[in-house]
Amino acid sequence: MTAPAAGRPVRALTVDDLEDLAVGARVLAAGTEESAYHVALDWAAAELAAHGPVPLLPVDRLPGTGLCVAVTLAGASAALAEQLPTGEEPVRAVRAVERVAGRAAEAVVPLNAAAENALIALATAARCGLPLVDGDGCGRVLPLLEQTLFTLAGVAPAPLALATPSGDVVAVESARGRVEDLVRPLVLASGGWAVAAAYPMDGARLASCLVPGTVSRAVAAGAATGRARFAPWRPRSLCRGRIVAVEQSAGAYENHENGAAGPVTGLPGGPAGGTAAAVPHGTLGGVPDRVPLPSRPTSVLVEEDEGLRRRFRLEAHNEILLVLADGAPAASLPDQILMLSRIDRRVLDVERAVPGTAVEVVVIEAPAAWYTPEGRALARTGSGGTR
Numbered sequence: 498m499t500a501p502a503a504g505r506p507v508r509a510l511t512v513d514d515l516e517d518l519a520v521g522a523r524v525l526a527a528g529t530e531e532s533a534y535h536v537a538l539d540w541a542a543a544e545l546a547a548h549g550p551v552p553l554l555p556v557d558r559l560p561g562t563g564l565c566v567a568v569t570l571a572g573a574s575a576a577l578a579e580q581l582p583t584g585e586e587p588v589r590a591v592r593a594v595e596r597v598a599g600r601a602a603e604a605v606v607p608l609n610a611a612a613e614n615a616l617i618a619l620a621t622a623a624r625c626g627l628p629l630v631d632g633d634g635c636g637r638v639l640p641l642l643e644q645t646l647f648t649l650a651g652v653a654p655a656p657l658a659l660a661t662p663s664g665d666v667v668a669v670e671s672a673r674g675r676v677e678d679l680v681r682p683l684v685l686a687s688g689g690w691a692v693a694a695a696y697p698m699d700g701a702r703l704a705s706c707l708v709p710g711t712v713s714r715a716v717a718a719g720a721a722t723g724r725a726r727f728a729p730w731r732p733r734s735l736c737r738g739r740i741v742a743v744e745q746s747a748g749a750y751e752n753h754e755n756g757a758a759g760p761v762t763g764l765p766g767g768p769a770g771g772t773a774a775a776v777p778h779g780t781l782g783g784v785p786d787r788v789p790l791p792s793r794p795t796s797v798l799v800e801e802d803e804g805l806r807r808r809f810r811l812e813a814h815n816e817i818l819l820v821l822a823d824g825a826p827a828a829s830l831p832d833q834i835l836m837l838s839r840i841d842r843r844v845l846d847v848e849r850a851v852p853g854t855a856v857e858v859v860v861i862e863a864p865a866a867w868y869t870p871e872g873r874a875l876a877r878t879g880s881g882g883t884r
Contacts, residue, residue, distance in 0.1 A: 509550035510619060510629065514716055515542055519616060521719030524727060525638050525833060525861070526612035526844065532578035537570075537616040540582055544623035551619060552628035554604055556709040559630065559700035563603030566594055567634055567647070567696040568621045569614050571659060571680060576689025577613065586660040587621035590694035593658030593668050598697050606630035606703060608645065608695070610711040611638045617692060629712065634696065636708030636864035637833045640815040643676055644875055646866050647696045650706035657695035661687035708864050723842060732859040735820060735827055736809050737839065740854045742798040743847075797836070797850045799858060809858060811836065813847040818877075820858065828860045831867035831876040835859050 510518065519538050545551065559565065568587065570577065595601050605625065607618035610633040622629040634645040642654055655671045659680065665687055669679055684691050714729045721728065797811040809827070812819040817834035820827045828834050836845045839855040866872050 508553050508713075510545075510553050510712075510716075511550045512542060512545045515545060515619075517716045517719030518619065518712070519719065521715030521717065521726070522610055522612050522615035523844065524611075524715070524718050524730065525835070530575040530578070533574035533576075533613055534616075536578050536581065537613040537620075540584065541616040541620040541623070543584070544620040548623040548626065551622045553631045553712060554628045555631050556704050556707055559704050560603045561699065561701040563700045564595070564598060564600050564697055565604045565606055565630065565700050565703045566591055566602045566694050567606050567608045568618045569608035569642070569693050569695070570617050570690060571642070571693040572684040572687070572690035574613050574690070580662050580688045580690070582662050582692075583664075584620075584624065585664075586662060586692040587617070587694075588624050589666050590658045590660035590692045591621065591625050591627075593660070593666050594656060594694045594697050597656040597658070597668055597670065602627060602697075604628050604630050604700065606707070607633040607712065608642075608693075609633045609635040609638055610715050615712065615715060621692070621694075630703070630707070631712045632707040632709040633711045634707070636711060637831070637861070637867070638816060639876060641677060641878060642680060642693070642695065644878060645696070646706050646708060646864065646872075647698070649866055649869075649871055649875060650702075652696055652698050652702065652706065654695040656697065657693055659683055659687070659691040659693050661691045663687060665691075726842065727859070727861075730833075730861045732835070732861050735834075735858040735860055736799060736801045736807065736822070737803055737857045738799045738801040738809070738855075740797055740850050740852050740856060741800050741808075742796075742852060743850045744796040744798075745848070746794040793848065795847050795850075797847050799836075799856060811847060811858065817847060820860075831863040831873060833861040833863055835861065 515538070568590070591602055591605070602625070605618055605622040605627050607615055619629055634647045636646065648654070654676050655669050657669050657676070659667045659669070667683055669676065671679055680693070718726050718729050795813045797813065799809040799811065801807045801809065807823045810821045811817050811834070817836065819829045820834055835858070836847060836850070837843065837857045837859060838845055839857055845854070845856065867876055
């Protein structure tokens, strides 16, 4: 095993940190499925209890030539609660990538540090006896496996491996741009979810394209309360008001029941995946720019109850893509746009929005790489023309 680079002391995540991580990881996750969230929380707690604390590696302690593997929940998070994990899925997925790569992994990194994905990455690190990297590949939440800063840096998601609760392990080797097409039917056939191990790369390469500090930031946020919970992300408030109308497209998808909780390889974070047809119109690094998204297009109208009394229209598809204030653009992808309950500051799922709810709409700036031309193009993949 490659020795970690010298740098800051390495802290360890323990059972005592788990609740804070779980709460903080929900800050950027709209549409978290409650039952699946608690399954992932219990899963991580069981792995920490069985295998002990997990070292949390800062970026300056990554093993330069050691293999690092990104881990995420692939598929429908609600299916996680319906078909419970055996606990073997993470280690089987990582071991499959190791066999293809021809060497052992030395660290696990969350593909994103939101909701179930942060907890499953921690469970994976504990089960595999590996450190968890303090960072992730997105710095925000996007719905497709290839919508990452790793892709922007030229790192392919494949070879990747899927491990299902039924005991299946599938390794995928593919040119970029085909991964979504291959993974989606595999996940559906497996019962709706799997653990994916992907983006194998050396620590030095990971350090160059990682969003650092996101795991420790989530732990700190979870320990805070009220507005202080969002302080690490420096949110900007767009408006405070009440939802007056919710409009949803009826025919934009199939087999859908609710929305995504995070990047889950093109399937929603809730049950059954959407497969709306779309025709590619060009590529970015081999990734088609018209990959069909899960979930359904949704519009939420919010009337401001203070200040200028403007009417805000939130356009969403998996996440909020665009905000118009009296018809003028106020925020758009790649900004992370969140609708918060004014009662408890909880992030609300736009697909479950209810007229009359008092909300605040806030904007969190994404990592700088998402604002490059290439980053904007990748972030809007599958958005159906919202730009």
